[in-house]
Amino acid sequence: MSFGPIQVFAFGFPDTSRLEGRVAAELARLSDAGIIRIVDALAVIAEGDEVDILRVSDLDDEQVYKIARGNAIRMLSLDLD
DSSP states (O other): OOOOSOOOOOOOOSOOTTOOSHHHHHHHHHHHTTSOOOSOEEEEEEETTEEEEEEEOSOOHHHHHHHHHHHHHHHHTOOOO
16 A cells, blocks of 8 residues: 655634534545545634544555554664664
Protein backbone atom coordinates (compact mmCIF):
# COMPACT_ATOMS: atom_id res chain seq x y z
CA MET A 1 0.00 0.00 0.00
CA SER A 2 1.43 3.35 -0.96
CA PHE A 3 0.37 6.88 -0.24
CA GLY A 4 1.30 10.06 -1.88
CA PRO A 5 1.40 12.71 -2.47
CA ILE A 6 -0.43 13.67 0.70
CA GLN A 7 -1.75 17.16 1.30
CA VAL A 8 -2.56 18.49 4.74
CA PHE A 9 -5.22 21.11 5.32
CA ALA A 10 -6.12 22.86 8.55
CA PHE A 11 -9.18 25.07 8.89
CA GLY A 12 -10.22 27.26 11.76
CA PHE A 13 -13.48 29.10 12.21
CA PRO A 14 -13.63 31.69 14.99
CA ASP A 15 -17.44 31.72 14.80
CA THR A 16 -19.29 28.48 14.10
CA SER A 17 -22.80 29.89 14.36
CA ARG A 18 -23.14 30.10 10.57
CA LEU A 19 -21.72 26.67 9.75
CA GLU A 20 -24.33 24.45 8.15
CA GLY A 21 -22.39 21.25 7.47
CA ARG A 22 -21.55 22.09 3.87
CA VAL A 23 -17.81 21.47 4.30
CA ALA A 24 -18.41 17.96 5.67
CA ALA A 25 -21.02 17.24 2.99
CA GLU A 26 -18.65 18.30 0.20
CA LEU A 27 -15.77 16.25 1.60
CA ALA A 28 -18.08 13.22 1.80
CA ARG A 29 -19.23 13.78 -1.80
CA LEU A 30 -15.64 14.03 -3.08
CA SER A 31 -14.63 10.94 -1.11
CA ASP A 32 -17.63 8.92 -2.32
CA ALA A 33 -16.82 9.91 -5.92
CA GLY A 34 -13.22 8.70 -5.50
CA ILE A 35 -11.82 12.17 -6.15
CA ILE A 36 -10.15 12.42 -2.77
CA ARG A 37 -9.19 9.92 -0.11
CA ILE A 38 -9.46 11.00 3.49
CA VAL A 39 -6.55 9.42 5.32
CA ASP A 40 -7.42 11.12 8.59
CA ALA A 41 -9.76 13.99 9.43
CA LEU A 42 -10.42 15.45 12.83
CA ALA A 43 -13.04 18.06 13.70
CA VAL A 44 -13.11 19.70 17.11
CA ILE A 45 -16.17 21.80 17.83
CA ALA A 46 -16.23 23.86 21.01
CA GLU A 47 -19.41 25.59 22.09
CA GLY A 48 -19.34 27.11 25.53
CA ASP A 49 -18.09 24.48 27.95
CA GLU A 50 -18.85 21.58 25.58
CA VAL A 51 -16.36 20.07 23.14
CA ASP A 52 -17.36 17.58 20.44
CA ILE A 53 -14.78 15.60 18.49
CA LEU A 54 -15.43 13.86 15.18
CA ARG A 55 -12.83 11.70 13.47
CA VAL A 56 -13.23 10.36 9.93
CA SER A 57 -11.04 8.13 7.77
CA ASP A 58 -11.45 6.26 4.49
CA LEU A 59 -8.96 3.67 5.74
CA ASP A 60 -10.04 0.36 7.20
CA ASP A 61 -8.50 -1.08 10.39
CA GLU A 62 -5.97 -3.19 8.46
CA GLN A 63 -4.68 -0.18 6.52
CA VAL A 64 -4.36 1.86 9.72
CA TYR A 65 -2.43 -1.03 11.34
CA LYS A 66 -0.04 -1.29 8.36
CA ILE A 67 0.66 2.45 8.42
CA ALA A 68 1.24 2.45 12.19
CA ARG A 69 3.47 -0.63 11.93
CA GLY A 70 5.50 0.92 9.12
CA ASN A 71 5.93 4.15 11.05
CA ALA A 72 7.03 2.24 14.17
CA ILE A 73 9.61 0.26 12.17
CA ARG A 74 10.98 3.46 10.60
CA MET A 75 11.19 5.13 14.00
CA LEU A 76 13.06 2.15 15.50
CA SER A 77 15.58 2.22 12.68
CA LEU A 78 16.45 5.91 13.13
CA ASP A 79 20.03 6.69 14.03
CA LEU A 80 19.64 9.19 16.85
CA ASP A 81 23.37 9.77 17.41
